[in-house]
Amino acid sequence: MYEFKRVQAAGADINNELLKIWIARYLPEFDKISHHVRNHVEQRLRSSITDEARQATSFNINHHLESDCALAAVDTQQLLSKKLSPSPDSWELQELSIKIKQIYAVLIDSYEKSFIFSPIVDYIHVIDSEERRLEAVDLVIPHFASLMLTVGPLLRELKAVYFSSVNHHLVGFMTTQLHLTRKRILSHLTPYDCTWLVPYLHVLDELMCMPWQRICSIVPSTSNMTQSLAVARKMMPQISSISAYTYQQALQTFPKHISSQGRIQSAAVQASSLRDLNMFQAYIWLCVLEDSSSVIEKQLLPLCLQVFSLTDVQWKLVNFGVQTIIKTILEQLLPHERAIFKKQAGIIESLFLNAQPQEEQVALLQLQTSDAVDAANLTGTSN
Template sequence: MLVAVNYIKTPSVERLVKLWAERYKPDMSSLSSGKDDTSFYGELIKAVSPEGRALTATKLHNRLVTIKCQMAGIQTNALYSYIPNIVDLSEANRLTNFALMVYMKLLEIYQQPSPTAAEEKTLISTAATTSSEVSFPSWQMLSIEAWGMPGIQEIAEAIEPILLEFQQEHILSKDWRTLGFITTLLNFSNKLLILSQKLTPQEQLLIYPYFRFIEEQVALPWQRVCIAAAKYQVDSPTFKLVEQLFPVSQDIAQTVYSQLIQLLPNHRSRRGELTDPGVTHSCLRDLEMFQAYLWLCLLEDNMAPIELELVDLCLMVLPGVKVKWEMIELCNKLLAEEIIARLTPSQRNLIQPYTDGLQQAFLKQRDRFALPNENTKNAKSTSTANQNSSIRQQQSIGKNPKTTGLTHGLSTMDGEIERLTKKMEELDRELAQTKEQLNKRRNQFGISQ
C-alpha cells in the first residue's frame, strides 16, 4: 500500500535510499556475450543521451501505449473475470486509462535531463571501453544518475500524486482486489511495451527500470522502509540488520522460490505452473513484497503493516487466483528460515518475533485463505458429492449461464485483441514510412544517422 510520506534526510534514510535506487540500475548481466561490443556500446551511448531518450519516448507515443494498455487490460480482465464483481467493464477501462497516465508521466520523467548529464557520456564511454563480456565491472559501479536517471526519490515524488489518486479511489470502494488488478495490469503492460519491436535492445535496457519501478511502487513499500529508518542511528543493530538484508532481497526471493518449485512441483494457479515465466515474475515480486513488509514492521516496531495491509491484500487476491493454502504457508515458512539463516544469533533475536508474527498473521486467517474445495474436505460425503456434482455442472460449457457468459466474454476479448493487433500493424507501417521519410531528409541535408 502506498502511503504519502515526508522525506527526511538522515544518514540512515540516505543509506537505504541508495540501496533502493540500486534495484533500478540497467541490468547489463542480461546481455548476450555474442553481441558486437563496439557497435552495441556505441548505440547504447546514443540511446542514453538526451536526444536518444527523446527518440525512445517518441517511439512509445500515446497511441501505441494506449493500445498496449488496452491489450493488457483485456488479458487482466480475462484472468480476473471468474471473480464475481471484482471489476466491471467500465472500471477495467478506467484502470486502463490510469495505467496510460502512469506511463505518459514515466516517459516525461525519462526525457528529463539528469543532474549529472554532463558526466553521463564520459562515464558510459569509460564503462564501454573497460568492460569485459563476462563481468561488466565498470557498468556495475555506475550510479542510476550516471545512467541518466533522476534520483529514485525524485521519480517517486513525481509519480506519487497519480498513484495516490488511484489508491484513494480503490480504498473508497473498499475492494483491495483492484490493487491486485492494477498490479497485474502494469505487469502485462510492461511486458507488451518492453517487447515492442519498436524498441532496440539498448532502449529496452534503459527504459525497463522505469517500468519495473512503477510496478513495484504500487505494491512494495520500499519507500516507507527507507523513511522508517529515520529514527535509527546507522550503527543501531536494527538498522544494520535491515541494511544488510535489503540489497539481497532478490537473492532471498530466488532461493525461496527455487525451494518452492522443488517442494511443490505440481502446484498450479490460474496463471499457470510455478515454472511459467509470468508466475515466476509474480512470485519473486511477492516474495520481495513480504520482505519489505517485514523490514517495515521491524523498523516501526509494529506488526500492523503485515496484519492490516499485507494479509488483507493477499486475502483479496491469492484465493481468487487459486493459490492454495499449502503454498502460502510453505512460502512464509521458507522465507522465515532463509532470513534467519543469513543472520547472527543476536540478529535472529531481533527479527524472529516478526518472522513468527508473519506466519501467525496468515495462520489466523487460514480458513479464509482456503479454496472452496479445501473448505469442504471435512463435510459429509453426501454433501461433498452434491457439491462436486454442482461444480461439474458449472464446468460444463454451454450448460451453465455463468459459464456461457464467461465464454462469450472471452470470445469478445479475443475479437478485441484481434482488432488491437491490426491497429498495431497499422502503426508499424506508419512508423516504417516515417523512418523512411526521415532517412531521406537526413541524406538530403547530409546528416549522419
C-alpha cells in the same frame, strides 16, 4: 578509479542509507556481465540510451500504449471476471485504465527527457560490486527524487480510485492490469532497451505495492532501532538474490503448480513471483524496523488473500515463499542478529499460517517438520 560524489537525499525525514539501498535495486547489474563480452555489452547499453535512441524508444512505446493498455484491461477482465463477485463497476474499471495509461505515459516521457541514469552512464565499467552500486546511487538520487515528484500526484489519483471503491477486489484487478500492461510494453523493445526502461516500470509496481517510502522514512531513535537498522542494511541489498533463490526452491517443491497466469516455470509466473517475493521482504523489513507486524496484518495479508485467490495461487505456495525467505535470512545472520530478526519473523510466519484455508494447514505443518533439524540449529545458536 572514479570516485562517486556523495549526495545527501533531500529532506531530514529520509534515511539516506535505506534510500540508496532501494534505488540501487534499479541499477542494471553490470557486475554480472561476463568479462569476455563486457565491453561489447557496455557499448550496446550506452548506444541504447543516447538522446536519439531514447526518443525512438519513447515513440515506439507511445505508438502502442493506448492499445496495450486497452488489451491489458481486456485480458484482466477475462482472467478475473469469473472470480469477481460482485464484478467491479464499469466506471471504476475505465478510471483505472485511464489512470494507468497516464502514469505509464509520464514514465515514458521521463525516460526520454529526464533520464535518471544519465550521471552514471560513463562509469558503468567501474560499477562492478554491490559497494560500487551503492556509491553510484549517490549520483542518481536527485534525478530519482525529481521523478517521484512528477509521478506522485498521479499515483495518489490511481490509489484514490480503489480506496474509494466499495468493491475490495478492485485492488487485485489493478495489480493484475499493471502487470499485463507492463508485459505488453516490454514486448516491443530490445533487451538493451529493456535494461534501462524496466526500472521505470518497476518503480510504479513498487510504489503501488511495496512500502519503500515508509521504510526510507525510518530514522532510529533508540538503541534497539539502531540495531534493527544495522541488520536491515546488511540484508536488504540481498532482496533480489533471496527472491531468486526462493523462486528456485518453489520450482523444485511445487513443479506442477498452475495459476491463472500459467505454469510456475513460465516467464510470466517467474516475473510476478519475483515481484511478490521482493514485496514480502520489503514488508518483513518494515516490520523489523518498526518492531511491529501490524503493517503485514492490516495491509499485506488482506492484499495477498484477495489477489492470490483471484489468480489461483495456492496458499501453501505463498506460505512456502514466506517460510523460505525467513529461513534464508536467518542462515545469513550472526547469532545476535538472529535474535533481533526472529522477534518479528516468528509472528509473521504465524500470521500467514493462520490466514490460510484450514485444509492446507496440515500439509504445511508437515512441510515445516521436514526442516525441523535446521530450524532447531538456528534457534540454538541465536540464544
